[in-house]
Amino acid sequence: MIRFDNVSKRYPGGKDALHAVNLHMPAGSMAFLTGHSGAGKSTLLKLIALLERTTRGQLFLDGENLSRAPKRRIPMVRRKIGMIFQNHRLLFDRTVFDNVALPLVIAGHRHQEIGRRVRAALDKVGLLGHERAFPITLSGGEQQRVGIARAVVNKPKLLLADEPTGNLDPDLSRDIMHLFEQFNQVGVTVLIASHDLDLISRMPYERLHLEHGQLLNSGEVAMA
Ligand SMILES: Nc1ncnc2c1ncn2[C@@H]1O[C@H](COP(=O)(O)OP(=O)(O)OP(=O)(O)O)[C@@H](O)[C@H]1O
Structure with a gap:
């Protein structure tokens, strides 16, 4: 569902927010994305949703090379993705x-x-x-x-969540994570950026860990 081949992202005037990231999440898998503040978690999610574009490397979603996708493809690509934010951005x-x-x-x-x-x-x-x-x-x-x-x-085939439990107490956080599990159980691929290590450690999903823009583990996500 998601593949990063040596993906780097540099914002104008900055250093690499992501550096040579290799990652593979098969369709129907679920994983957590962890790392210190500024490690590049939000950037990684934004590249998948085409909210930001890769600087180097190739990024594939559902077999499509997003690094080469023209602007007119963006709405169609986004329809495959559900995004959830910490502050939920409701109207x-x-x-x-x-x-x-x-x-x-x-x-x-x-x-x-x-x-x-x-x-x-x-x-x-x-x-x-x-x-x-x-x-x-x-x-x-x-x-x-x-x-x-x-x-x-x-x-959507894919759910991307950026700190979805950031403002919630432990019980509510567990409920929200359980909801994500339920969507995953019916085949949706789920990637969740989270600081909540306590909660994550009690769930049977792989952890992709970023430090200063680099992925520290293999990036190969297996099905749970
Ligand atoms: N629009 C931008 N312009 C310039 N630099 C940016 C931009 N967005 C992020 N950065 C920089 O890229 C790096 C990674 O930021 P990112 O927001 O992806 O980290 P994060 O792991 O999600 O952090 P947090 O947990 O605090 O949300 C940081 O050094 C950040 O300052």
Whole structure:
């Protein structure tokens, strides 16, 4: 699903944020991405989502060479990916329904289809019945679940999460990780950047560890 061949990323005026990274995640696998602040975790996820472009090396998603992908391919590539952020980036002046529906509206789905898919996504994250609520009225854990529902509403093959439990207490963090496991169990490939070593160490998934832009282990992820 994801392959990095000697990928480096240098931001303008900086040093390499990622240096010669080799990585392979087969379809349906799940892994954690760890490393100190500034190690390059977010950069690695952004390269996959084409939010940033590689400087050197080749990056493949689902067999497609993203390093060569023209700009017009970006929307199609992003449709394969659900992204989840620490601060969930919800629109606070829109209802839960509208937040989750956004990727479907952008993709031009029909009204009825949107309603059906939004309710299915909210059901998966345990928030059915909250469609009309505004995010501000929800707890931090519930807001993160809305972010996850929005990420999965398009049925992506790949979920990328950047510190998804950063603001949550241990119980809620465990629940969120369990949700990711459930998506993985139905075939979605999942890559989660996280600082929460305590939680990660209790889960049976491989850890890809970055230090100063370099991957310290082999980068070959096996199926759990
Ligand atoms: N847009 C940018 N322009 C210039 N430098 C950047 C940019 N984004 C990140 N960097 C630099 O690239 C390096 C890697 O940053 P990145 O955000 O990927 O690390 P991280 O491991 O996700 O850190 P954190 O855990 O703090 O989020 C850092 O040195 C950072 O300062």
